[in-house]
Amino acid sequence: MTLASENEGSRIDGFAEQATTAWVAPVSGRKRNAHGASLAALAGMPISSRFCSWLGLSGRRYTFSVYPAPDCPALRDAVLLAVVRGMTGQRRVISVRETGSFPEPVIAGARNELQAFCAGLEFHLYLLGASAAERALAVADLEIAQP
Numbered sequence: 001m002t003l004a005s006e007n008e009g010s011r012i013d014g015f016a017e018q019a020t021t022a023w024v025a026p027v028s029g030r031k032r033n034a035h036g037a038s039l040a041a042l043a044g045m046p047i048s049s050r051f052c053s054w055l056g057l058s059g060r061r062y063t064f065s066v067y068p069a070p071d072c073p074a075l076r077d078a079v080l081l082a083v084v085r086g087m088t089g090q091r092r093v094i095s096v097r098e099t100g101s102f103p104e105p106v107i108a109g110a111r112n113e114l115q116a117f118c119a120g121l122e123f124h125l126y127l128l129g130a131s132a133a134e135r136a137l138a139v140a141d142l143e144i145a146q147p
Helices: 103-113 115-120 132-145
Strands: 010-012 015-017 051-055 061-068 079-085 091-098 121-126
Touching (some): 061 079, 079 103, 091 103
Antiparallel strands (some): 010 015, 051 061, 079 091
């Protein structure tokens, strides 16, 4: 069921929804945080350590779910950051990849390749890329942005 005034948008189960554009936060005058940042909205909450945001070179902020590497679920069509947490708690991205339609081998491969980092290794998952093209742009944006 669609309204006569709707001439574009996505169709889901017979309903139409207007397409929206991605929101990009302006970063003029701010120093780019290449080490991840906690979410201010979750400050002081027990779940705050489960989320982290990363800023791409484009200025877009990506919010990730954080998992210890051994506990990371194999979720399809996500962007996976392999992150090392140093002794001071500062995070550094060491790998960016997409999980694709078969995430199990991607997650297992990342664990095997990066096992030398042991306890300091975290996997961050970005789940909001709605299409393969959006995820590819996020991977490129985040790869370029890392020092």
